Amino acid sequence: MTAPKMRLMHGPFSPFVRKVMVSAIEKGMLDQIEVVPTAVGAGKTNEELIMINPTGKIPTLVTPQGMAVYDSTVIVEYLDQVHPDVRLIPTDPAQRLRTLRMNATADGLIQAGVLVRTELSREAAKQWPEYLNQQWNKVRHCLRVLNEDIAASGERITLGEIAAAAALGWVDVRLSEENWRAQNPVLGQWFDRFAKRPSMVQSAPPAA
Ligand SMILES: N[C@@H](CCC(=O)N[C@@H](CS)C(=O)NCC(=O)O)C(=O)O
Known part of the structure; x- marks a missing residue:
């Protein structure tokens, strides 16, 4: 059975x-x-x-x-x-904190990005420019911190890297007007490599 x-x-x-x-x-x-x-x-x-x-x-x-x-x-x-043999959230306290923080940054990137999209979906007269600007700032600062984190990270794949890759895949499709690779070249190069992993290819959203 x-x-x-x-x-x-x-x-x-x-x-x-x-x-x-x-x-x-x-x-x-x-x-x-x-x-x-x-x-x-x-x-x-x-x-x-x-x-x-x-x-x-x-x-x-x-x-x-x-x-x-x-x-x-x-x-x-x-x-x-x-399945603890291949852990994605490390048990070592320092690595665990780093992983969970990176995961939080990636989630925060998506959350701010969703608010950008929601605001932009309103007709122009009903948009709140300061709020939109605030959410764009969060998007850009989350990208900045992910760029720093990736530059400092080793070869190990944790939930932090996976969350970052899922978020960047979403940014590329849903916030395509943002040229984030220009400001964050280390992150851009890392993502373009990571996106070729079978796990990323297999889980990619269908073409619209
Ligand atoms: N913090 C949640 C966020 C999940 C989330 O926002 N999911 C969206 C789809 S991307 C959703 O279900 N939205 C429907 C809703 O908010 O009603 C997680 O990490 O799973």
């Missing part, structure tokens, strides 16, 4: 889902996960999802024992617990 799988509530365009997918592939765990296409969208509650994850967001992972695990960072922590 085959072992029951984890179920991953998934959307192909979500950078947070991509973090989990890249992590699962890097850990060799993809065959333990059933991908469940899950619709989430502005202004519409997914009633089934919100019953198991009160934030109503993807990714959400349901363990074989039936526990809902969220958000993306906690899911990767769970994957590390299930």
Whole structure:
């Protein structure tokens, strides 16, 4: 009998889902996960999802024992617990802190970027320029810090690098007007290499 799988509530365009997918592939765990296409969208509650994850967001992972695990960072922590041989969140305190901080910077980049896109989607007269400017500043400072972190990082792949790559993949598609490589050349070169990894290629969003 085959072992029951984890179920991953998934959307192909979500950078947070991509973090989990890249992590699962890097850990060799993809065959333990059933991908469940899950619709989430502005202004519409997914009633089934919100019953198991009160934030109503993807990714959400349901363990074989039936526990809902969220958000993306906690899911990767769970994957590390299930398969500790290839850890993506190190146990060494200094490395762990560095990894989790980088992960937070990458998540913050996406969050500020989403607010930029939301603001830009309003008609021009209804936009709040100071707010837009504030969010663009966050995007640019997150990129600056990721550039510094990558310049200082070794060869090891952790959740920090995976989160950065998922965020940069999203920036390239959703904030394509931002020429971030010019300001952050180390990060740009690193990402262009990292994006060729099978885990990144396999988890790439479909072409629009
Ligand atoms: N902190 C969460 C963020 C997840 C997130 O924002 N997911 C988006 C898709 S990219 C979502 O589900 N949005 C639907 C909503 O907010 O209602 C994580 O790391 O998993």
